[in-house]
Amino acid sequence: MATTPFSGLQTAMSRSCIPSSQRSNVMAFSGKSMVGSWNKLASVCHVSSVQPFQRVFTSSTIKFERIVTKAMSDSSQKSLVSGLPIDLKGKRAFIAGVADDNGYGWAIAKALAAAGAQILVGTWVPALNIFESSLRRGKFDESRVLPDGSLMEITKVYPLDAVFDNPEDVPEDIKTNKRYAGSSKWTVQEVAESVKEDFGTIDILVHSLANGPEVTKPLLETSRNGYLAALSASSYSYVSLLKHFLPIMNPGGSSISLTYIASEKIIPGYGGGMSSAKAALESDTRVLAFEAGRKRKIRVNTISAGPLRSRAAKAIGFIDMMIDYSIANAPLQKELSADEVGNSAAFLASPLASAITGTVLYVDNGLNAMGVGVDSPVFKDLDIPKDQH
Ligand SMILES: NC(=O)c1ccc[n+]([C@@H]2O[C@H](COP(=O)([O-])OP(=O)(O)OC[C@H]3O[C@@H](n4cnc5c(N)ncnc54)[C@H](O)[C@@H]3O)[C@@H](O)[C@H]2O)c1
Secondary structure (H helix, E strand, O other), X not given: OOOEEOHHHHHHHOOOOOOHHHOOOOOOOOOOOHHHHHHHHHHHOOEEEEEOOEEEEOXXXXXXXXXXXXXXXXXXXXXXXXXXXXXXXXXXXXXXXOOOOOOHXXXXXXXXXXXXXXXXXXXXXXXXXXXXXXXXXXOOOOOOEOOOOOEOOEEEEEEEOOOOOOHHHOOHHHHOOOOOOXXXXXXXXXXXXXXXXXXXXEEEEEEOOXXXXXXXXXXXXXXXXXXXXXXXXXXXXXXXHHHHHHHHEEEEEEEXXXXXXXXXXXXXXXXXXHHHHHHHHHHHHHHHHHHHHHHHOOEEEEEEEOOOOOHHHHHHXXXXXXHHHHHHHOOOOOOOOHHHHHHHHHHHHOHHHOOOOOOEEEEOOOHHHOOOOOOOHHHOOOOOOOOOO
């Protein structure tokens, strides 16, 4: 199986309980609060059939307040609807690194879709079957709901393994691996060629993938192979993606990756060379911003995201501790929602960020700015203000 069009998703997407005149570019829901939102949505919309790929709504009276969720409830969200919209209509995005609805890639896809962009995704080959069948079976339908009540449409899912640039790079054991057997044309070069063949050009490129086989090992215990594998999957994969997609990116386009504070500050437990890989990714962001800016007027930025309970993060093993630590110590004492990162990516991809390139944008409730952990017992007698809400 080479590539998979999801034409059924288009049908679902075109049906909404909000008339198009009332649609807005306010951003996506948090996964956690979706169920409540969905119930509210269902209570005001007549759901005449609920099948995979097809939910039909017939009501035109829903108001945005009814579907506001935790991630949308602060003042920055209100300003989005009050006259400075993020408008990506007519733009096409390729998001590499989406294999479920829990990670940053999915949240970014939703935010870009909510702003009107067409969504193509690249999914790691071994995860492709389960992702496609889950999509088909409607497992992600609740997470696909956009602020206007429609479902995010994924126009096409491309199999991708970003550690291989072209077919000549693929070793025999991968070629014969049964997890790769049903797919073809999944090296970076081939995926870029397929996207060109299918759609001609793109405007937005997102790299939301990482892998470090020895991530749980301290750097001092990391093997050469483990270290190089972390850099290959998590850093060079971005250089390769941009290199191969740049010729089909429309001038004025935008490219975004995801990084982590472990690139510049010590985070024990984020091992196996992953901290080094993120440092490389951030350095490359600056160099690529220069090269892609000069060559094709493409902006290149990276988002340094706070902790999220994604599939990849759970594999590292201490994600809950990092979330607790952030809530205890960050200037903003709240759990980071993937949608807050999605919204920031939509901003970076939009003309509103037309002069921003080569930057690391922190989307982490401000944790990066702290010099000490204020929950340390040594500060027990200091009067440290706490979020009262
Ligand atoms: N979750 C966090 O706390 C956190 C914090 C900061 C930055 N990030 C970064 O966000 C990005 C997305 O990660 P996430 O945490 O949302 O997890 P995720 O599991 O949703 O995303 C990682 C994706 O990478 C894909 N992948 C792995 N190897 C691949 C390969 N060779 N080719 C193609 N795809 C491959 C996986 O299939 C998966 O879909 C990563 O760069 C990660 O380092 C995550």
